[in-house]
Amino acid sequence: MALRHAVLAALLNGEYSGYQLTKIFDIGVSNFWYAAPQQLYAELTKLEADGLVAGREVVQRGRPNKRVFKVTEAGLGELAAFAATPAKPLLIRDDLAVKVHAVDLLDPEPVIEQLHDRAREAAAKLEVFEQILVSLRGDQDEEAFLRDGEHVGPYLSCLAGCRLERETRDWCRETARTLSARLARAGKDMS
Amino acid sequence: MALRHAVLAALLNGEYSGYQLTKIFDIGVSNFWYAAPQQLYAELTKLEADGLVAGREVVQRGRPNKRVFKVTEAGLGELAAFAATPAKPLLIRDDLAVKVHAVDLLDPEPVIEQLHDRAREAAAKLEVFEQILVSLRGDQDEEAFLRDGEHVGPYLSCLAGCRLERETRDWCRETARTLSARLARAGKDMS
DNA sequence: ATAGGCATGTAAGCAGTTACATGATTTA
DNA sequence: TAAATCATGTAACTGCTTACATGCCTAT
Numbered sequence: 001m002a003l004r005h006a007v008l009a010a011l012l013n014g015e016y017s018g019y020q021l022t023k024i025f026d027i028g029v030s031n032f033w034y035a036a037p038q039q040l041y042a043e044l045t046k047l048e049a050d051g052l053v054a055g056r057e058v059v060q061r062g063r064p065n066k067r068v069f070k071v072t073e074a075g076l077g078e079l080a081a082f083a084a085t086p087a088k089p090l091l092i093r094d095d096l097a098v099k100v101h102a103v104d105l106l107d108p109e110p111v112i113e114q115l116h117d118r119a120r121e122a123a124a125k126l127e128v129f130e131q132i133l134v135s136l137r138g139d140q141d142e143e144a145f146l147r148d149g150e151h152v153g154p155y156l157s158c159l160a161g162c163r164l165e166r167e168t169r170d171w172c173r174e175t176a177r178t179l180s181a182r183l184a185r186a187g188k189d190m191s
Numbered sequence: 192m193a194l195r196h197a198v199l200a201a202l203l204n205g206e207y208s209g210y211q212l213t214k215i216f217d218i219g220v221s222n223f224w225y226a227a228p229q230q231l232y233a234e235l236t237k238l239e240a241d242g243l244v245a246g247r248e249v250v251q252r253g254r255p256n257k258r259v260f261k262v263t264e265a266g267l268g269e270l271a272a273f274a275a276t277p278a279k280p281l282l283i284r285d286d287l288a289v290k291v292h293a294v295d296l297l298d299p300e301p302v303i304e305q306l307h308d309r310a311r312e313a314a315a316k317l318e319v320f321e322q323i324l325v326s327l328r329g330d331q332d333e334e335a336f337l338r339d340g341e342h343v344g345p346y347l348s349c350l351a352g353c354r355l356e357r358e359t360r361d362w363c364r365e366t367a368r369t370l371s372a373r374l375a376r377a378g379k380d381m382s
Numbered sequence: 383a384t385a386g387g388c389a390t391g392t393a394a395g396c397a398g399t400t401a402c403a404t405g406a407t408t409t410a
Numbered sequence: 411t412a413a414a415t416c417a418t419g420t421a422a423c424t425g426c427t428t429a430c431a432t433g434c435c436t437a438t
Binding site for chain 2: 002005006008009010012029030031032033034076079080082083084086087088089090091092093094095096097098099100101102103104105106107110111114117118121146147150151152153154156157159160163164167168170171174175178179181182185
Binding site for chain 3: 063
């Protein structure tokens, strides 16, 4: 079980409800863990049953009430045990790269479009991540913050996200350019 | 179903057996698709039953015989349909990044070790990928090959793998360095 | 009014993981 | 002679995805 640890790690920064976690997994945590919203509600239920998180009701005005969760002592123990075991290899599954791999025998136009889409998404995510970095380090510069800051974990994982999105953006752009150029040449040869 | 398309894409380069595919998914295809060996045998059986790949027996001396598979016309059609549908978001799940995210409340030493391990693996993979690039483009330079080469798909997806491994290597090294420096400072403060 | 965000789930089905199982041949 | 490589699976279990379901409040 592995989603469990990602949820615990996300809850270290504060108390969140299931709904808030879906947002966090959609942007922040998404650089290293993908999870569907329904998974999160289910996992929170299990984590609470196992005593690894504790929920409490928050009464809201103008909106439905919500249950927010925080990591318990036992939950922290679970995370500590997890951190000490050898890491599994990176799990990655990318539809778009499969399409590029096979592009020689396929119609390249829809693939090129999808590359543009992905490049745009990556650029947008990169901007969000860079904003998160600024808000985490406050007025310090990066070097000072990483040396003296109290909580650097989220900063360091966000740096990984920045790298991933930047490379994704650039690879998508270059690949789209390459395929478009070949398409234009192929078109010319016909005429 | 998605592994299906990754297998079809991998079989476009030639005929492979289940065992050979496990090797390819372990190094080559692994930059964009992770799959366990048992999945591949199961998927090949299904793909053959559905007529998307065709297998034939290869008799070998000194080793067990094997069945190699190639993509059929129907399989190519399946891939073409897949390429034309919108790409799913990248699926990524990284244990190690979860640990880094939570590192402030945990013992950093095992995490630092795992970062070194991952950096080594990434560096090794990067070398392999760069060799693959050289063998794919032959004596041409990259620009000329991408303009005039016949099969650029595997080259382009391998470029994505290079980017991923390079960034992984560098992020792991820098993160390990940051955490080690903080550990050393914390130790000094005690004395 | 209606679309979108907040808030939380259930249920069915499919995909993926882990453990088990076998056996020959080559290399160290 | 032991370990590694080649070669292929089955079975049980767990985890994940997709579709469905509900309902209130806010902003346009």
